[in-house]
Amino acid sequence: MDLQQSELLPTGTGLITEPLVKSECLAHHNDVIVEGLVQQGWVAIPNYLDPELCDELRMEMLRYHEQNRFQKAGIGRIDERHRNEKIRRDKIYWLEGSTSAQRTYLDLMADLRQHINRELFLGLFDLEAHYAVYEPGDFYRKHLDAFRGRSSRVVTVVSYFNPQWLEEDGGLLNIYDSDDRALVSQIMPLAGTLVCFLSEKILHEVTPTAQLRCSIAGWFRHNGSTGELVDPPA
Numbered sequence: 001m002d003l004q005q006s007e008l009l010p011t012g013t014g015l016i017t018e019p020l021v022k023s024e025c026l027a028h029h030n031d032v033i034v035e036g037l038v039q040q041g042w043v044a045i046p047n048y049l050d051p052e053l054c055d056e057l058r059m060e061m062l063r064y065h066e067q068n069r070f071q072k073a074g075i076g077r078i079d080e081r082h083r084n085e086k087i088r089r090d091k092i093y094w095l096e097g098s099t100s101a102q103r104t105y106l107d108l109m110a111d112l113r114q115h116i117n118r119e120l121f122l123g124l125f126d127l128e129a130h131y132a133v134y135e136p137g138d139f140y141r142k143h144l145d146a147f148r149g150r151s152s153r154v155v156t157v158v159s160y161f162n163p164q165w166l167e168e169d170g171g172l173l174n175i176y177d178s179d180d181r182a183l184v185s186q187i188m189p190l191a192g193t194l195v196c197f198l199s200e201k202i203l204h205e206v207t208p209t210a211q212l213r214c215s216i217a218g219w220f221r222h223n224g225s226t227g228e229l230v231d232p233p234a
Helices: 026-039 051-066 100-120
Strands: 042-045 091-094 126-134 140-143 153-160 173-176 183-187 194-198 204-206 213-221
Touching: 026 042, 026 100, 026 194, 042 183, 051 091, 051 100, 051 126, 051 213, 100 126, 100 153, 100 213
Parallel strands: none
Antiparallel strands: 042 194, 091 126, 126 213, 140 204, 153 194, 153 213, 173 183, 173 204
16 A cells, blocks of 8 residues: 555644645555555544445434434443443444445444454454443543453444534543553544544543534454354343
8 A cells, every 4th residue: 555644644823733645546545545444543534434424324323313312322331231321421422334324324333343454464353343422511521441351342433423523612532542542643523524543542532512413333353253153142
């Protein structure tokens, strides 16, 4: 892959960043994602998702939110999960591919997973993903998505569905350096943007939001099934 470093690293005023990726070609985007994971452990791609698909998924999220179908998110392992509103306050709805928009999104992610496997031989088995809605005042404190040797989550993928967003709206995704934990980027949750990073290495947080913030959070996983345990549990 003949990629320019400028396509991977953030640019912009202050810490609000917009990586320079202009091509609408998904194959090129996926190459950039692989290169970003290798070089710095994370990458952000604006306009990865089709605007029409973004609109469909956002409308579905808003409808489910109005119908009170979201649940307060927890922290920790599935069998030990608990709620701590000092750490996170978002609400979630797990995706099952029950609508056309969900299936289209999951197919795109399956293509990305296969591309990462071909290039990096990570043995990614499947994707678990959920809608996430942050209401005004909600946040998610600094954390890792997986702890080494204790989770099947390998690569995190986050997509955004907010058509208009300003810096003062908050809800930024803060990315921290995997070595010295210094803040290296703040990413606005603009519709169509996809962020991908190594689940065990990249410390991140969501700053308090002033507007309703819609996203999908997902994880490409190893198969953690054994003869006695199905992963994830039913």
